[in-house]
Amino acid sequence: MKITRVTVTPIAFRDPPLLNASGIHEPYALRSIIEIESDTGYIGLGESYGDAPALAIQQQLQAQLIGLDPFNLNQLRAIVRATVAAHAPQSIAGAELAPGSHASKAVSNAYSAFEVAFLDLQARSLNVPLVDLLGGAVRDEIPFSAYLFFKYAQHVDSPYQPDTWGEALNEEQIVAQARRMIEAYGFKSIKLKAGTLPPEHEVSCIKALKQAFPGYPLRIDPNGNWSLETSIRMAQLLGDDLQYYEDPTPGLEGMSELHRLTGLPLATNMVVTDFDEFRRSVALDSVQIVLADHHYWGGLRDTQHLAKMCQTFGVGVSMHSNSHLGISLMAMAHVAASVPNLDYACDTHYPWQEPDEEVVKGGKIPIVDGCVKITRAPGLGLELDYEQLAKLNDLYLTCGIRQRDDVKQMQRYKPDWQALKPRF
Ligand SMILES: O=C([O-])C(=O)C[C@H](O)[C@@H](O)C(=O)[O-]
Numbered sequence: 001m002k003i004t005r006v007t008v009t010p011i012a013f014r015d016p017p018l019l020n021a022s023g024i025h026e027p028y029a030l031r032s033i034i035e036i037e038s039d040t041g042y043i044g045l046g047e048s049y050g051d052a053p054a055l056a057i058q059q060q061l062q063a064q065l066i067g068l069d070p071f072n073l074n075q076l077r078a079i080v081r082a083t084v085a086a087h088a089p090q091s092i093a094g095a096e097l098a099p100g101s102h103a104s105k106a107v108s109n110a111y112s113a114f115e116v117a118f119l120d121l122q123a124r125s126l127n128v129p130l131v132d133l134l135g136g137a138v139r140d141e142i143p144f145s146a147y148l149f150f151k152y153a154q155h156v157d158s159p160y161q162p163d164t165w166g167e168a169l170n171e172e173q174i175v176a177q178a179r180r181m182i183e184a185y186g187f188k189s190i191k192l193k194a195g196t197l198p199p200e201h202e203v204s205c206i207k208a209l210k211q212a213f214p215g216y217p218l219r220i221d222p223n224g225n226w227s228l229e230t231s232i233r234m235a236q237l238l239g240d241d242l243q244y245y246e247d248p249t250p251g252l253e254g255m256s257e258l259h260r261l262t263g264l265p266l267a268t269n270m271v272v273t274d275f276d277e278f279r280r281s282v283a284l285d286s287v288q289i290v291l292a293d294h295h296y297w298g299g300l301r302d303t304q305h306l307a308k309m310c311q312t313f314g315v316g317v318s319m320h321s322n323s324h325l326g327i328s329l330m331a332m333a334h335v336a337a338s339v340p341n342l343d344y345a346c347d348t349h350y351p352w353q354e355p356d357e358e359v360v361k362g363g364k365i366p367i368v369d370g371c372v373k374i375t376r377a378p379g380l381g382l383e384l385d386y387e388q389l390a391k392l393n394d395l396y397l398t399c400g401i402r403q404r405d406d407v408k409q410m411q412r413y414k415p416d417w418q419a420l421k422p423r424f
């Protein structure tokens with residue numbers, strides 16, 4: 001088989017005004033949709049970052065992959081490496097909360113974008129689900145958690161109607177958000193994105209969730225926005241409320257000290273984002289759970305390698321998410337299906353995206369009883385809806401956003417807002 005067509009299509013879709021440690025989400029999130037076609041007529045799909053630096057590399061790669069055998073992932077990696085070395089500026093500051101847009105992650109994120117499409121194409125040509133190329137499924141229902149955010153009712157510049165979730169700033173509103181999400185999707189665990197309002201208030205929201213959903217595993221994620229001292233103080237208030245404490249404080253050293261002092265299980269998608277950081281984290285006992293993300297960990301197979309390393313060193317593993325659509329969700333589901341030691345329900349932003357904004361046929365992928373189900377359909381089991389793709393590409397062309405910037409967006413609400421870390 002030879003690759004005869006590679007198409008990278010940037011898209012934008014509506015994103016609610018979700019608050020986080022950096023600031024606030026812009027009205028549109030960016031992604032890229034990747035198609036690889038073979039001379040035998042199969043198409044493989046991928047989804048990745050649509051921010052300018054990531055997109056530029058993906059677009060550079062389009063022409064260079066023509067003629068390649070889609071089974072030759074080592075050659076894909078070599079081409080990606082050479083292209084990044086030749087074209088990627090080293091100094092691009094990526095959006096901090098989208099680790100895949102860091103310049104240092106350029107190889108692993110571009111490789112991953114195409115690896116998923118290559119694997120999808122391979123699996124389609126063999127008429128097997130993608131997970132079979134990853135060693136087969138140890139589960140076919142992949143658990144995800146309810147991912148709650150503090151949020152405003154509408155964006156500062158209202159480019160479209162306010163979303164239906166409304167404001168969520170206090171305990172009652174957060175409990176209502178959780179209730180709606182759990183009723184709609186059946187999630188069995190809850191994550192609260194924090195690091196944005198005063199820490200005591202965020203902890204009080206966890207207490208309210210604990211009362212409203214007894215027995216539900218709870219997590220809080222301040223994205224490194226609490227000092228070590230604040231993280232210790234909040235740990236005392238939280239007691240044993242949490243399933244794990246996600247990235248409360250910055251740095252491998254800070255997390256290590258926090259674990260030593262509190263004994264709490266710490267999770268991360270910030271201090272362990274590559275294999276070098278993994279090695280250092282093991283030496284320091286900084287984190288007890290790594291949140292993998294194939295988009296910046298170098299694809300589905302490297303995510304399996306990460307999971308194996310976690311197992312070897314007695315570290316738990318689950319999954320991180322940025323704003324994404326269905327191709328990413330199914331890629332996450334297939335790799336999660338192949339990992340025996342996936343110990344926790346994965347994160348996903350998927351419920352925050354609008355029902356009419358999906359690029360795969362059939363619309364939004366169902367999440368039932370908190371799980372995404374994988375089937376025996378070949379590859380990822382998805383077909384592109386070209387009308388929808390064109391619609392979201394138009395949105396990309398007109399939305400005016402080219403690189404995620406949650407800090408700058410927050411400055412539109414609060415002109416003296418600064419990117420402080422830690423803020424509290
Ligand atoms: O677990 C995390 O740190 C994230 O999910 C990062 C995300 O980018 C989230 O904070 C966001 O989009 O605001």
Ligand SMILES: [Mg+2]
Pocket residue numbers: 221223246247268269270320
């Ligand atoms: Mg996190």
